[in-house]
Amino acid sequence: MKRWMTVPCRVPDHAAAAAAAERQDTLTKPPGSLGRLEALAIQLASLQSRKRPRVDRVHISVFAGDHGVAAEGISAFPQAVTGEMLRNFANGGAAIAVLARELGATLEVVNLGTVNDPGEIPGVRREIIAPSTANLRHVPAMTDDELDAAFDAGIRSVARATADGAELYIGGDMGIGNTTAASALACALLGEKPDVLAGPGTGLDKQGVARKAQVITDALCAHASAIAPREMLRHYGGFEIAALTGAFVAAAQCGLPVLVDGFIASTAALAAVALRPDARPWMIFAHRSHERGHGRVLDALQASPLLDLHMRLGEASGAAVAVPLLRMACTLHGSMATFAEAGVSEA
Ligand SMILES: Cc1cc2ncn([C@H]3O[C@H](COP(=O)(O)O)[C@@H](O)[C@H]3O)c2cc1C
Numbered sequence: 268m269k270r271w272m273t274v275p276c277r278v279p280d281h282a283a284a285a286a287a288a289e290r291q292d293t294l295t296k297p298p299g300s301l302g303r304l305e306a307l308a309i310q311l312a313s314l315q316s317r318k319r320p321r322v323d324r325v326h327i328s329v330f331a332g333d334h335g336v337a338a339e340g341i342s343a344f345p346q347a348v349t350g351e352m353l354r355n356f357a358n359g360g361a362a363i364a365v366l367a368r369e370l371g372a373t374l375e376v377v378n379l380g381t382v383n384d385p386g387e388i389p390g391v392r393r394e395i396i397a398p399s400t401a402n403l404r405h406v407p408a409m410t411d412d413e414l415d416a417a418f419d420a421g422i423r424s425v426a427r428a429t430a431d432g433a434e435l436y437i438g439g440d441m442g443i444g445n446t447t448a449a450s451a452l453a454c455a456l457l458g459e460k461p462d463v464l465a466g467p468g469t470g471l472d473k474q475g476v477a478r479k480a481q482v483i484t485d486a487l488c489a490h491a492s493a494i495a496p497r498e499m500l501r502h503y504g505g506f507e508i509a510a511l512t513g514a515f516v517a518a519a520q521c522g523l524p525v526l527v528d529g530f531i532a533s534t535a536a537l538a539a540v541a542l543r544p545d546a547r548p549w550m551i552f553a554h555r556s557h558e559r560g561h562g563r564v565l566d567a568l569q570a571s572p573l574l575d576l577h578m579r580l581g582e583a584s585g586a587a588v589a590v591p592l593l594r595m596a597c598t599l600h601g602s603m604a605t606f607a608e609a610g611v612s613e614a
């Protein structure tokens with residue numbers, strides 16, 4: 268285990284949570300009537316160590332990487348799409364680019380290795396590890412060095428977010444074939460069967476999903492010796508998945524709250540919690556993806572996501588859509604009048 272992984276995560280500020288809870292009960296509403304918005308404001312207060320939390324400054328990092336397992340025909344789309352989407356992120360046409368603009372969030376896109384590499388593009392960071400991971404059906408997806416490089420990419424993105432004064436960190440994924448990698452990783456971490464976790468991804472038909480489940484079954488058999496979470500991540504993961512794992516641990520270590528996106532990001536979060544259980548309090552789960560395995564992963568993390576919009580895109584899009592809810596929770600908490608201020612009678 269590398270040294271950074273041994274650094275403990277910050278402990279949420281329970282006094283700030285208590286102060287925020289106390290303030291909630293003085294606001295002009297029946298106590299508890301704003302439901303989960305109250306809990307969110309209190310949780311953010313404890314994570315930001317502030318009586319009145321804010322999520323004005325949002326940092327979004329989208330990590331892209333290709334997957335050797337794409338050779339097994341487990342995606343409805345060709346592998347070239349990963350590289351092509353990098354241009355679309357940079358040109359502002361991808362879903363997450365539109366949402367980040369709408370939110371006034373910082374969006375950075377990190378190319379960790381794509382077969383159809385677009386080269387230098389303004390607005391895309393090049394942190395190439397290799398053109399692709401290896402085919403996890405037969406061999407480990409990554410070498411030790413590649414895994415560490417992917418972790419580092421995630422850790423560095425958190426450092427940039429912190430330096431930029433971010434109040435919330437969001438991580439996203441782009442990588443054709445990554446629902447297969449994430450499903451395999453989740454199967455390994457949870458001891459679950461492939462047909463419970465494998466879903467259509469970008470739109471496989473029934474036969475395609477059955478093929479995908481078989482590929483994962485073969486992988487679990489080939490890598491039965493990968494027992495420790497780090498080894499599971501190395502054997503089944505991808506560059507972008509490992510970067511997200513590294514980022515989530517790093518964010519928890521430096522006390523930056525994380526809003527977790529869909530199936531891919533949640534599986535990276537599951538790996539992060541397997542590596543460092545004290546990272547879990549720093550995660551807020553944005554939405555329930557329509558991808559089949561997400562429910563099982565959320566259950567394992569004891570997470571109740573904020574939204575269920577049947578989204579199944581990744582790219583951090585589901586997390587971005589949930590940001591306005593966090594902002595409204597903070598604004599209500601910070602700006603509502605108290606009973607005393609408004610001259611309203613209490614119960
Ligand atoms: C145009 C396009 C944009 C995307 N943005 C995210 N994904 C998402 O879908 C892919 C995973 O699904 P699978 O495992 O079935 O390949 C990943 O790239 C993920 O980020 C996209 C997929 C496509 C096709």
Ligand SMILES: O=C(O)c1cccnc1
Nearest residue numbers: 529530531556579580581
């Ligand atoms: O929920 C996700 O993260 C997801 C689902 C399908 C395809 N790509 C990502």
